[in-house]
Amino acid sequence: MDNILELKDLHVSFDTFSGEVQAVRGVNLELKKGETLAIVGESGSGKSVTSKTIMGLIPKPPGKIKNGEILFEGKDLLKFSNKEMQRVRGKEISMIFQDPMTALNPTMKVGKQIMEGLIKHQNMSKSDAKKRAIELLELVGIPNPDARVDQYPHEFSGGMRQRVVIAIALACNPKVLIADEPTTALDVTIQAQILDLMKDLQDKTGTAIVLITHDLGVVANLAQKVAVMYGGKVVETGTVDEIFYNPKHPYTWGLLSSMPKLHDHSNKLLAIPGSPPDLSDPPKGCPFAARCPHAMKVCVDHMPGYFELSETQKSACWLVDERAPKVNPPETIGVRGE
């Protein structure tokens, strides 16, 4: 049991005017100490809801957790009271957000925004917390931190703001860091810098990272394990190598095919045709069946269980079943660096 974070059969729904939307439908994930797990999938696949549920940041109502466990160091966070959750948030588990332009309070000095967590969780005095805030700004690579600590967010560029967001998240040395699309809102050169920074900080602090993204390039860069989500379910998990070089699920194939390739200028961008299922009325069978080029009758009627392909790789696809016809992955699967 060296899992620091484990999700078991997590179900999260939202009540809307058009009925109950089942955003997360039975997600299982495991994260070991110091490890990086990437959750990939397109918009609406349930990645962000999963991460916010771990943090206890799902607004209830309209959200509700229908079933499941979130075990952090063996304790179920879903059974924690509000007060207990406050002690977990920011201290044990913290979060980096997608858009640094809106994730910081515009009317509060960045130093103060970093200090808040320190004062709350580590009982620091204001002056100690400020010293630590300056150290943190230096740690995340903000030049001239002594002066920057007293500035407001609008005096920072997007990349610098994301560094501040990271500094806030790392302030109390959390054991788990959830990064919800940390580079999506940044331009490409800054993306690389932020990823390097995250890698570097993980080496220094040993924090486990849950990385939520739809950018497979980011995954290859940072993660050891990947969980591919679709329609509120994890459809395939494995190590980075397994997912990139030996994917079994047609949705993973589709994702990999739709990655732009560096040396191939002739082909147009490939997309997966169709759109994700309506989660207010989720399909009975595999959620990807409607868009899957290899869908069989069984796919529409029954959700496949997980087929264990190796100690680390699991795929929820009927094609892996020995009775299924042999299907080869498409040649369009792009692998980084090839």
Add this chain to the structure above:
Amino acid sequence: MVRYVLKRIGYMIITFFVIVTLTFIAMKLLPGTPFKTQSRLSPEQLAQLRHYYGLDQPIPVQYVQYLWHALHGDLGGSFQYGMRPITTMLAEKFPVSLDLGLEAIILGAIIGILLGIVAGIKRGTFIDYGSMIISVLGISIPSFIFAVFLQYYFAVKNQWLPVAEWNGGISYHILPVVALSVAVIANVARFMRTEMVEVLGQDYIITAKAKGISSTAVVFKHAVRNAMIPVITILGPLTAAIITGSLVIENIFAIPGIGNQFVESILTNDYPMIMGTTELYAALFIITVFIVDILYVIIDPRIRLTGGDA
């Protein structure tokens, strides 16, 4: 900042001058004379009166004379009150209106903001709907209805408070202040609620929650300050409107305030009084707007005051 303030003060003086000029012209276009009510006057007597008050001179000359005296702090004397100096009369009546107005705006702003915060946090609940119903009632029902209701219940039926008299004591303030503050509460609460709902949906609120600080700290340290920015905008003109006195409320509670005086002066063509009161109102309004702009800078660090963009 200093350059900005100096520049603003310059503009404020120009604005004030324009208002004074326009009021003077508008006032002279009013039909009637200050002496219309004393209808038994013979033409000779009337001419004599006009000469006495300087009204027989051409209007541009009157205007220049008025400005010249005003610049020296002399706003003239009231035609209706035996040439009592306007400045003395304003100094006598205005503090009463100012007192009541400030009390009403402070009471109204505090209650309104709190009501808005609670409604915003408890969106879609009984508390939210309850406070918004109060707010809509406060906006749509005129203040004198509340005033009469308050009088009936607290002064006539129960005789806890004086009905309609004035000696300046605290018990005389309570009913008029409450009646005046109803509109403030209603406007501020509605605005504050909208802003709270908006701000609470912002990403930085999630960031704050993700730090593990208490929900009270999230609301008061992160949400309220941001939600206050637009509310200050309406508080400015609202303050100006209320401290300059409400004719109706002052009438109902028999308060010797300036609102009453102003209306009377217009009805009787008491030119110096009209000019004096308008100037006071204009000055107050201009200064309030200026204070609001300065408050913006204090509350919102993104706003910078530079000499360039006044």
